[in-house]
Every structure is written in C-alpha cells, then in structure tokens.
Amino acid sequence: MDHPAHMPAAAAPVFRECSECGYLSSEPAFADTATACPLCHRTDGERRAFPPDRQRRLDERIRAYHVQGEWEIVVILGAALLEALLEDILDRIMAAHGADIAVRGTVLDNVRAIGTRIGRLFPQLTGTEFEDAADKLGYRDFPKRWRELRSQRNAFIHDTPYRDIQEGLDKDIAAETLALLDQAYELFVSLNNEFVADALKGRKRKSDLTPTPHMGAADEDPPGTVAP
Ligand SMILES: [Zn+2]
Numbered sequence: 001m002d003h004p005a006h007m008p009a010a011a012a013p014v015f016r017e018c019s020e021c022g023y024l025s026s027e028p029a030f031a032d033t034a035t036a037c038p039l040c041h042r043t044d045g046e047r048r049a050f051p052p053d054r055q056r057r058l059d060e061r062i063r064a065y066h067v068q069g070e071w072e073i074v075v076i077l078g079a080a081l082l083e084a085l086l087e088d089i090l091d092r093i094m095a096a097h098g099a100d101i102a103v104r105g106t107v108l109d110n111v112r113a114i115g116t117r118i119g120r121l122f123p124q125l126t127g128t129e130f131e132d133a134a135d136k137l138g139y140r141d142f143p144k145r146w147r148e149l150r151s152q153r154n155a156f157i158h159d160t161p162y163r164d165i166q167e168g169l170d171k172d173i174a175a176e177t178l179a180l181l182d183q184a185y186e187l188f189v190s191l192n193n194e195f196v197a198d199a200l201k202g203r204k205r206k207s208d209l210t211p212t213p214h215m216g217a218a219d220e221d222p223p224g225t226v227a228p
Pocket residue numbers: 018019020021022023037038039040041042
C-alpha cells in the first residue's frame with residue numbers, strides 16, 4: 001500500500017449538531033446548549049448526535065467484523081456506509097438551499113450512480129469539484145482512494161466481462177476501508193460546515209427551514225416547544 005498503515009478508530013466519532021444552523025462540532029462542550037454555536041451563536045435548541053444511531057450501529061458492526069477478520073464483509077458494508085454518508089451530505093446541501101423532500105428524493109433517485117453523484121451532482125450543488133473541496137479541507141487523497149476502493153469492491157462483487165475480476169478482498173483492502181471511513185466522518189462534517197451550515201445560517205433569517213433527516217421532522221419536536 002502506498003500510504004502508512006492506519007490504526008482504525010475504536011468507534012465512529014461523535015459530533016453534535018446545532019439545530020438552528022446545522023453546524024457540527026466534536027467539541028465536548030458543544031453538547032451543552034449553553035455553549036453558543038460558533039456559527040449562529042444560538043444558545044438554545046437541541047444538540048443532536050451525529051452520525052445518527054442507525055449509522056453508528058452499522059459502523060460498530062463493521063468494526064466488529066474487522067476484529068473477526070471478515071475482510072470481505074468489512075469492505076462491502078464499509079463501502080455502502082461511505083456511500084450513505086455522501087448521500088446524506090448531498091441531501092443536507094440541497095435542503096440547506098431550500099429544496100423540499102420531494103425535490104431531494106427525485107434528484108437522488110435520478111442520480112443513483114456514486115460516480116455521478118461525486119463527479120456531477122456535488123459540483124452542481126456546491127460550485128466546486130469534490131476533489132478540490134476535499135483537498136482544501138486537508139483530504140487530498142481521499143477521492144482517489146475511495147474511487148480505488150469502489151473499483152475493487154465492484155470487481156469482487158460483480159461478474160461483468162468488461163471489469164477485471166477480483167477474487168478476494170483481503171486484509172489490506174479492509175484496513176483501507178476503515179481508514180477511509182475514519183476520514184469520511186471528519187471530511188463530511190467539514191463539508192457540512194462549509195456547504196450546509198453556512199447556507200442555512202444565511203437562509204434562516206428569511207424563511208422557515210425544511211428539516212433535513214438529521215435535524216428531524218417537525219413532529220419530533222417536544223410538545224410545548226416555543227420559539228424564542
Ligand atoms: Zn448554529
């Protein structure tokens with residue numbers, strides 16, 4: 001492998017989300033709503049955990065399979081989780097720009113291929129190439145390594161004549177999957193803060209927000225919640 005061995009994290013990192021602007025932070029103090037959001041300066045609302053529980057449970061299972069040496073399962077599930085994390089970010093970016101659930105669902109349904117989501121949808125939504133955004137945030141190799149991982153996963157899982165066949169997914173590819181997963185949380189949180197939180201902060205003053213999946217639907221608000 002052309003990059004140093006990666007010691008996988010014990011678990012996915014925990015971030016907290018500002019319910020007002022969508023800003024995500026791993027600062028322990030940010031879990032307390034008394035700590036002002038650095039972006040919108042709110043000191044109330046909820047500080048929901050990110051990634052959400054169901055993704056955290058999947059992440060835990062992937063790491064458990066890694067301990068058991070189930071390399072192929074680690075790669076296939078890990079690659080699926082990476083794609084789900086990207087889909088969530090794309091969804092959040094669209095929501096931050098005012099797209100409602102129907103529009104977001106239609107766009108994501110029409111652009112199923114991960115390569116097109118990265119190569120076309122991301123730049124259309126953000127005005128910047130995914131590679132450049134990753135580079136700017138300190139993850140220059142991430143797009144290329146992720147592409148290699150998808151290609152190895154595809155070569156293993158598909159039986160198509162135009163692809164090289166990959167007979168197995170070994171320990172090194174599994175370790176690479178976890179390395180990418182560990183980076184992906186940090187990278188996607190940085191993308192969120194750049195392309196979601198900033199946009200939401202600007203929009204919020206003018207109109208009501210369409211909640212993103214992570215921000216929760218209106219009916220999840222506790223009864224009696226009163227706007228300040
Ligand atoms: Zn905020």
